[in-house]
Every structure is written in C-alpha cells, then in structure tokens.
Amino acid sequence: MPDISMTMIIILCVTAAAAGWIDAVVGGGGLLLLPALLLGLPNAHPATVLGTNKAVAVVGTAGAAVTYVRTAPVDVKPAARIGAAALAGSMGGAALAGGISKDTLRPLIMVVLVVVAAFVLLRPGFGTAPASSPVSRRRVLLAIGLAGLGIGFYDGLVGPGTGTFLVLALTALLHLDLVTASATAKIVNVCTNAGALAVFAYQGTVLWQPAALMAAFNLAGAMMGARMALKKGSGFVRGVLLTVVGALVVKLGFEQWG
Numbered sequence: 001m002p003d004i005s006m007t008m009i010i011i012l013c014v015t016a017a018a019a020g021w022i023d024a025v026v027g028g029g030g031l032l033l034l035p036a037l038l039l040g041l042p043n044a045h046p047a048t049v050l051g052t053n054k055a056v057a058v059v060g061t062a063g064a065a066v067t068y069v070r071t072a073p074v075d076v077k078p079a080a081r082i083g084a085a086a087l088a089g090s091m092g093g094a095a096l097a098g099g100i101s102k103d104t105l106r107p108l109i110m111v112v113l114v115v116v117a118a119f120v121l122l123r124p125g126f127g128t129a130p131a132s133s134p135v136s137r138r139r140v141l142l143a144i145g146l147a148g149l150g151i152g153f154y155d156g157l158v159g160p161g162t163g164t165f166l167v168l169a170l171t172a173l174l175h176l177d178l179v180t181a182s183a184t185a186k187i188v189n190v191c192t193n194a195g196a197l198a199v200f201a202y203q204g205t206v207l208w209q210p211a212a213l214m215a216a217f218n219l220a221g222a223m224m225g226a227r228m229a230l231k232k233g234s235g236f237v238r239g240v241l242l243t244v245v246g247a248l249v250v251k252l253g254f255e256q257w258g
Contacts, residue, residue: 004041009040009210012036012040012210012214013217014217015032016033016060016221017220018221019031019036019056019221020060020063020217020218020219020221020222020224020225021221021222022225022244023057023060023163024064024067024186024222024226025225025226025237026163026178026182026240026244027161027162027163027164027189027244028160028161028164028245028248029218030057030160030161031244031248031251033053033057034049034053034160035251037049037053047203048207051200051201051206052211053159054159054197054206055206055208055211055212056211057218058190058194059215059218060215060218061163061189062190063219064186064223064225064226065189067222067223067226067227068183068187068226069183069187071230072179073180074180074184074187078135078140078143078184080187081140081148082143082144082147082148082170082184083148083187083188084148084191085145085149085152086151086188086191086195087152087192087194088152088195089151089153089154089155089156090155090156090191090193090194090195090196091156091195091196093153093157094196094199095199096157097158114249117245117246121242139173139174139175143169143173146173147165147169147170147173151169151188152191155189155192156199160248161244161248163186164244164245166181166188166189167181168241170184170188178234178238178241179230179233179234182226183226
C-alpha cells in the first residue's frame, strides 16, 4: 500500500463513488477518477495511474452493466460482439500507452466533443426514442468497428470520456434511446476496461490495494447511477450527457493551454 494520508484516502473513495455514478449514467467517470489518482499518487508512473484506474473502473462498470441488464431492454448479442472487438482494441491501446504522447490527441478529442455537444443541443430528439425498424447488419458492423475497435483502442490508450463516446456512438449507429445506449455501453465498457487492465496487470503497473478500496465505492456509485438513469429516463441522461461533455471540453482545454 503506498503511503497515502487518511484524508487523501477519503477523497479518493468519495471521488471513486462519484465517478461510478457518472460513468453508469452516461460515461466519463475518468474525468474525476484520473485527476484524483494523479493527486493521490504523485510519485507514481503515469502507466501505474492508468492501470490502477482500470482496476477501479472495471468493478463499477460491471456492477452497472448487471443492474442495467436486469431491467433495461438490452440486446446482449450485438453488445457482446461489440464488446469482443472493444476488448481487442483496448488491449492494443494499452500496449501502446507508454509510447505515444497524449498531448497530440487532446485537440482532436476537443473538436469531436464540441461537435457532439452541438449535435445533441441542436437535435432535442436525439436518443429520446428507439428506432421503429430493425437495425441493419451494416450498422451493426459499423458499431463493431467504430464503437468496438476504435473507442476500445482509445480507452486503452487514454481513457477519459470512453463511456460518453460509447453512448453517443451506439445511439447514432444503432438508433437506441439514451437509456438503452447507456446500458449497452456498460457491457462494452466492461470489455474495454478488462482488456486494458489485463495488459497493465501483466506489465505490473497496478496498485491493487488502493484500487480494491476505491473499487468498492465505485461499485456503490455505479449501481446508484444505473438505477437513477433507469428511473428518470432519457431526458435525465441527456442532461447529464451535455454536462459531462462540457466538463470534458473544459478539462482538455485547461490541460492543453492552461
């Protein structure tokens, strides 16, 4: 166990719970969790921070996924196919995480987030109701490639905002409502977290003791968030989505130019 003060342990646990709640509703819990880990583990290598983050997040996403699947109308078969691709993508991203400068990715991610926020704002009906007709095989294949391999690779390489990207991609590609997209995204996100964690664990860059403690709080927050999203519906998820996207843009902008 690293030398961490009791005050910092409390901060990390509370942050893990809040991150779990946000992640379960719409993704983006890493926006809180990674900065908290960087603050709490100032002497740790960045790869160790990323690995510990994955060890915490995989527990919360798994709990949220189980909560959603029990209640929400999730089509598990395509979710599992996208998840398998995401697992492979995240392992590839994690393997390269130590050799690529993340500063080069921030401007691109910011542009994507701003476009996403504008799209959601200008289309109030986005994600409020599922499609009336079955989704074509082509769209499922696109989801496997983009949401699975593409976003999975990003999650292993960088991480924050993955759940948000998954929700948006699944809503757009599979014509899901936002609640069902959040539920499906949790299944996929479990795979991305597990794939990246396997690589980080193999490399020995996970602090298991603080991760286990934070994971318990992350799980509690995630299950509360999933239940709230199911209860309040797509309008609530849409509001949280816009808030998280805005926060991600501010965070990335501060890191880039602050």
